[in-house]
Amino acid sequence: MKNDCKVVILCGGRGTRLSEETELRPKPLIEIGGRPILWHIMKTYAAYGFTDFVLCLGYKGEMIKEYFLNYEAMNNDCTITLGKKNSIEFHTDHLENGWSITLVDTGLDTMTGSRVKKIEPYIDSDCFMLTYGDGVADVNVKDLLAFHRARKKIGTVTGVHPSSRFGELIIDGGKVISFSEKPQTTNGFINGGFFIFKKRIFDYIGKGDQVYLEREPLEQLASDGQLAVYLHEGFWQCMDTRRELDLLNRLWDEGKAPWKVW
Secondary structure, eight states: OOOSHHHHHHHHOOOOGHHHTTTSSSSGGOOETTTEHHHHHHHHHHHTOOOOEEEEEEHHHHHHHHHHHTTTHHHSOOOOTTTTTEEEEESSSSSSTTTTOOOOOOOOSSOHHHHHHHHHHHHHHHSSEEEETTTEEOOOHHHHHHEEEEEEEEEEEEEEEOOOSSSSEEEEEEEEEEESSOBHHHHHHHHOEEEEEEGGGGGGSSSOOOOTTTHHHHHHHHHHTTTHHHHOOOOOEOOOOOHHHHHHHHHTTTTTTTTOOO
């Protein structure tokens, strides 16, 4: 069942901490298990019936356009008759049927808030979702939406426990009895993305290309008592470093990817 709440994904950043990868392609196209992390994020939303996407493009955005323009041919068996227009016959089908993907060039060096402001013309209902194109989670999106509607605020942010960037050692008598490469810290929550907003959020975003969503807009929203937080105790992981990329790939390869809800 298709839901009228669109999903906006921020795909425009340069991803400088993964420069060995992002010199060649935009960060959302870096692959986990042979598929772009962007695809994994979209599959998560689609599993809950949210298949109307708006992608905020920037750095190497043409590569994301090419990925979806070629999606049918690259994910189906097909016959091509040369010399004739519209002569591609698809013999198989993929599981992403019915996805609507609006690709919006929001500028090369535009900040997150300004990118959101630029997709305002494409939001035609009072509610839309928003997340970053470099983080996966096992958030129950339907529960998140129900929470947002019950709180009746302009915005809802998903709060997650940050992962430590260092392996945690549990030591007993000079011997390591437990080692966890990515332990979850327990002292508080951080912004994990997976937002939901009413259209009134656009009134909080100023003009120009240098507005950070995470600064004035969200700070003012919180000050006005209009920002709720959905506390997610489950899995969440961003992909900022090579180590985090390797972790996500290992989880996928071992069949232990918590975000795979489809």
